[in-house]
Amino acid sequence: MIPFVFIAFIVLTVISACVVLWSNNVLYAAFSLLLTFFGIAALYVLVGADFIAITQLLVYVGGILVLLLFGVMLTNQNGNKENGKNDIIGTNTNRLIGFAVAFGLFALLFFTFAKANFVNIQSNLFESIETFSTTQNIGVLLMTDFVLPFEVSGVLLMATLIGAAYLSSKTKV
Amino acid sequence: MTMLTDFGYILLFIIAAIVFVAVILFLAKLIRPNRPNEEKLTTYESGEEPDGNANVRFNIRFYVVALIFILFDVEIIFLFPWATVFGNKRLIAETDGLWGWFSLVEMFVFVGVLLIGLAYAWIKGHLDWVRPEVKTTEYESKIPTSLYDKINQKYSQ
Numbered sequence: 001m002i003p004f005v006f007i008a009f010i011v012l013t014v015i016s017a018c019v020v021l022w023s024n025n026v027l028y029a030a031f032s033l034l035l036t037f038f039g040i041a042a043l044y045v046l047v048g049a050d051f052i053a054i055t056q057l058l059v060y061v062g063g064i065l066v067l068l069l070f071g072v073m074l075t076n077q078n079g080n081k082e083n084g085k086n087d088i089i090g091t092n093t094n095r096l097i098g099f100a101v102a103f104g105l106f107a108l109l110f111f112t113f114a115k116a117n118f119v120n121i122q123s124n125l126f127e128s129i130e131t132f133s134t135t136q137n138i139g140v141l142l143m144t145d146f147v148l149p150f151e152v153s154g155v156l157l158m159a160t161l162i163g164a165a166y167l168s169s170k171t172k173v
Numbered sequence: 174m175t176m177l178t179d180f181g182y183i184l185l186f187i188i189a190a191i192v193f194v195a196v197i198l199f200l201a202k203l204i205r206p207n208r209p210n211e212e213k214l215t216t217y218e219s220g221e222e223p224d225g226n227a228n229v230r231f232n233i234r235f236y237v238v239a240l241i242f243i244l245f246d247v248e249i250i251f252l253f254p255w256a257t258v259f260g261n262k263r264l265i266a267e268t269d270g271l272w273g274w275f276s277l278v279e280m281f282v283f284v285g286v287l288l289i290g291l292a293y294a295w296i297k298g299h300l301d302w303v304r305p306e307v308k309t310t311e312y313e314s315k316i317p318t319s320l321y322d323k324i325n326q327k328y329s330q
Contacts, residue, residue, distance in 0.1 A: 002177070005184070045180045053180075055250050063246040070239045073231045133176045139254035140264070143276045150251065154283040157244055158290035164240040165299035168233070 006046050013039030026072050026088040030065065037061045051135045234302055241294070248287055255280055 016035035023029045037060045044053035072088060142150050216223045258264065259276040294300055 042184075045177070048176065050176050050180070051254065054253060058249055058253075059243075059246055063243045067239050067243055070231070070236060074233060074236055075230070133179070135254045136257050136261075139256075139258035142251070142254060143258070143272075143279060147279055151279070151283060151286070153251070154248075154286040157248060158286050161241060161244045161287065161290035162293050164244070165237055165294035165297070168237045168240065168299075 002046070006043075009039050009042040009046070013043065024089050024091070026090050027069075029090070030069050030072065033068070034061060034065055037065065048134075050133055051138055054135070237294075237299060241291070241300075244290075245287070248284070251283065252280070 013036055016032040016039065019032035020029045020036060023032065037056060041053045041056040041061070044050075044056060255276060259273060259280070261272070264272045
């Protein structure tokens with residue numbers, strides 16, 4: 001059962017990622033990116049990283065994608081009343097640099113993973129993933145050993161909030 | 174109960190939601206009469222005739238709201254593992270209730286620090302809506318307004 005779910009989510013992730021790459025319509029690409037993020041979250045669950053999966057869902061699917069769509073809508077220059085269609089069509093530029101960056105990242109990740117020793121995991125693939133939840137351990141550790149970094153990260157978030165609001169405001173006070 | 178079983182329930186809920194929507198839409202398609210005309214197919218815009226497309230640039234003010242939303246979204250990430258353990262009965266019993274109070278106070282401090290940031294942005298007016306400036310002319314008319322009132326009175330009868 002689990003291998004089928006695993007393969008289904010891999011197919012979902014790969015297909016939606018390909019749509020992101022090949023679609024010229026910006027909104028189609030953005031919504032396919034939503035499916036890609038969702039598929040990756042499901043893959044995180046299947047490797048036993050439940051907290052990372054929920055972070056992926058909350059921040060990337062819920063937050064970053066909204067910001068991305070907002071970015072498209074806020075900077076859109078093509079809105080005119082003559083054009084009856086609502087599509088926002090993107091264009092391909094700098095293909096060579098794009099391919100170079102993508103290939104470089106792929107090579108970096110590929111060689112990093114090729115050097116890692118996955119023999120223990122591969123020997124009992126799909127059987128070893130019956131793991132228990134990590135979220136509660138993270139919660140206990142946040143409140144005990146890492147309570148100071150936790151509060152400091154709150155201060156960091158506050159600084160980011162003030163900085164973001166200040167930078168994007170028109171009137172500098 | 175393992176983690177994967179719990180997430181299996183979530184997957185079942187997701188599948189059920191998709192199937193439910195698909196079945197309802199398919200049944201509606203079977204039952205309803207299908208007689209489209211041009212009036213029915215236009216975009217509904219609160220009863221107005223649609224003018225142009227929906228593809229206009231949004232007000233930049235929304236961006237600040239979106240950024241603040243992302244920050245509170247990240248805050249939720251910290252709240253989430255805390256919420257699973259702060260009411261843990263075993264931990265509270267082992268520490269004579271200290272665990273619950275300590276984690277509650279810590280989380281209030283954390284949220285309070287972020288609320289200070291929100292209050293700052295609010296007081297400084299970063300959350301205020303930017304209104305378009307109303308242009309007033311410097312020109313002062315030599316004709317007093319009482320003359321206009323007289324004309325209005327004369328012709329309003």
